[in-house]
Amino acid sequence: MFKNKKQLASFFVVTLIITLMINMAITWYSRSASKEIDYGTFLTMIQNKKVESVKIENNRLLITPKIDEKSSVSDKKIYYTGALNDPELVNRLQAAGVKFSTPVKDVQSPIMTFILSWILPFAMFYFLGTLITKSLGKKMGGGGAMSFGKSNAKVYIEKKTGVTFNDVAGQEEAKESLNEIVDFLHKPSKYTEIGAKLPKGALLVGPPGTGKTLLAKAVAGEANVPFFSLSGSGFVEMFVGVGASRVRDLFQQAEKNAPCIVFIDEIDAIGKSRDSQLGGNDEREQTLNQLLAEMDGFDSSKGVVILAATNRPEILDKALLRPGRFDRRVIVDKPDxxxxxxxxxxxxxxxxxxxxxxxxxxxxxxxxxxxxxxxxxxxxxxxxxxxxxxxxxxxxxxxxxxxxxxxGKEKKDRIMTEEEKSLVAFHEVGHALAAALQKETQPVHKITIIPRTMGALGYTMQMPDKEKFLHSKDELVEQIVVLLAGRAAEEVVFNKITTGASNDIERATDLARKMVTMYGMSDKFGMMGLESIQNTYLDGRAVQTCSTETSTEVDREVLQIIGSCYEKAVNLLKANMEALCKISAYLIHKETIMGDEFTNILKSIPR
Missing domain, CATH: 1.10.8.60 (Helicase, Ruva Protein; domain 3)
Known part of the structure; x- marks a missing residue:
């Protein structure tokens, strides 16, 4: 609970003040509940039989008066008077029928008195203080009442992270860029002799799940220096100025522990571009301004390196990305x-x-x-x-x-009718045949009509022989033909169409639209870019950069591509009806066919 001597001293001062206030309150209440009278008045009350009981103490008498029927409970007060040397007092009390007693002297241990008077109150206040601190800490986003405005960064050291570059695979280029930072922290003279300076910051950019945080931990493990790790959202509170205070505190801690590495995950939470739009977040902007000032102010020669991670680099403030703040952008992309x-x-x-x-x-x-x-x-x-x-x-x-x-997982409890089972089988075999009968498509690995938990009643899985990074127009057209061949099989065999092709149609339309708007594969628009990608590392959503009239023409061009590909799929299946029917019947019987079985059956059918 107490992180330093100041907090401990504050606790003792507060406890003493509260104890004193409680004693004063008890004393005031005791005085207000009793009233002092002189000894003569006390004797008169005994003669008039207005005393109910008397408690005889060492230096005073506590007198409880009789209450008549007309008196209220609030009128009942305790009187007290000084204890005089009166040898006839007991006789007077007996004659008036007054109850009297003398308190038994309780000899209490000094140790027990000290515990009850001092240790117990301190323990109670410590317990209550802990509860209040935890409660305030939850409401204020961590850190507690005593650390309001302080950085809540978690410190990792090599023995705690247990991660090195050997535990990170598939990101060789990123590791090479970060390895220079590690080497600089180990051997700074090798770089300073030639005049090189340590980069102040490195921004890790890439899609979710590619290992940005893992890379940062690996840097800490390799460098064997203190590693401050926190999220961008940990700076921002509803109180204006708290985030900026936490940034200042973080950099103060970093300079004290230099050389060290500071890692800010999801920096876009505080690093969004500043604008003059209404409804801006003053707290976030003040936090960003403080971060910019601190990154300019600290000396990189001391060995303080700022690492940050984001999957939305396009929304970051330009001042944050300029050289001198984040000098290096490390791309952590999907692995090959x-x-x-x-x-x-x-x-x-x-x-x-x-x-x-x-x-x-x-x-x-x-x-x-x-x-x-x-x-x-x-x-x-x-x-x-x-x-x-x-x-x-x-x-x-x-x-x-x-x-x-x-x-998703197999849904073996979902029972399809024979008609549905037959429809799904012909649909999936249509995909597989279109893939097998064209030149630029990927080989079929598996065909199944067992439903899955994510909604698929069946699927055809293709697996490439090798990974490709460039695709020709012919490949994309044949891929659209494969996607539409499932619907084509339904129409050719059953002369009806179902809802089973919804995902195929969505994917085919998206691919055809990209051919027209982004890949320059349209005869009508040529190499004109009509859409651009936003949020590259997240949803990859495309935004149109053309007029409404051009967009209408784009829709017509996309429809023309899809129509021609669907016609090609229909003709392909009609020319191979025997293979379509034979393989579908085999699939209905076995429910799952692997790629080798499919190829052997197809080769056994004369064409």
Missing amino acids: LKGREEILKVHGKNVKLDNRVNLGEIALATAGAVGADLANMVNEAALRAVRMGRDEVRQDDLFEAVETVIA
Whole structure:
């Protein structure tokens, strides 16, 4: 509770003042509840039989008067008078029928008196102070009443973080940029001799789950220096000025513990661009201003490095991003194929893997996954192995974990009618056939009609032979054909359409629109950019940069692409009706077909 001597002294002073006030209140109440009279008046009351009882003490007499029926309870007062040497007092009291007594002397231990008078009050006040401090701390966002306006940064040291660069995979470029900071903190003379200065700050930018916080902890583990870690929202309170005070306190602590690293997670909470719009947040802006001033004021030669993380760099204030504050921007992007395999190896160290497990295949099947996704998949695979009664994780456990994360768990209790089952089977085989019969598509890995908890009644999983970063127009067109082939199969076979193609239509429309507005693959608009991406690392939402009339033409162009691709899908399936029907019947019977089975059946059908 007490972090320094000042707080302890404050506690003692407050406790003494409260104790004194309580004693004064008790004394005042005692005096107001009793009244002093002279001894003659006391004798007159005895003669008039107006005394009910008398308590004889060492130096005074406590007199309780009789209360008649007309008197109220509030009229009942205790009188007292001095105890004179009156040998006839007892006889007078007996003659008047007055009850009298003398208090028994209680010999109490001095130690017990000290405990009851001093230790017990202090213990009670300490307990009450702790409760009040915790209550105020919760209401004021942590820190307690005694630390109002103080920084609530958590300090990590190497032995506490337990994370080094060996525990971070798939981010080699980011590690290389941050390794220079670590090396500077270890060997500053190597850089100062040539005139190089330590960067004041590094901004970690990337999508959620890519390991920005993990990288910051790894820097602390490698540098073996104090590591202050806190969130941007921890600065901002509803009281104006508290955030700025916490920033000042944080940098004061950092300078005292230099060399050290300060990590501010989600810095966009306080670093949003300042504007003159109405309804601005004065507290947030004051906190940002203080942060800008402190980053200008501290001396980087002392070894204080500011690390910050965000997935919304486009909204940060320009003054925060200029050289001299955050000198370096470190991109922590989604890992590539090699990076995903390395991440799987890192997380697989703590899991018993079967000798036949091929993490390269899992990495191929998880394009677009970030480190947090891959860690979750490895954990799901381990949980599945336990459920199946095995002590090792097999390849099928990992593939099932990938599907669980992507599409959800199997819903084996959902019973579809025979008609629905047949519709789903032809729909999924339509996707698979369109993928297999075109040149620029990814191979089919699995076809299933077992429903999943995320709403899919079935799905076709494709897995590439290698990872690609560039896609041609022909590839995108064929991808749209594959997406629309499910609806085409429903119409060709059953002469009806269902709601099962809603997600396919959404994805196909999005891809066709990007071809027109962003990729320059439209014959009508050519290389004209009609949309731009906002929130690149979050939802990737596209915003139009064209007029309403042009937007209408864009819709027509998108519709034309989708229409031509759908027509191609229909013609493709009509030309391969035997394969469509035979594979669908096999799928209805088995419910799940792996890629090898699908390829063998397709090759056995003459075309």
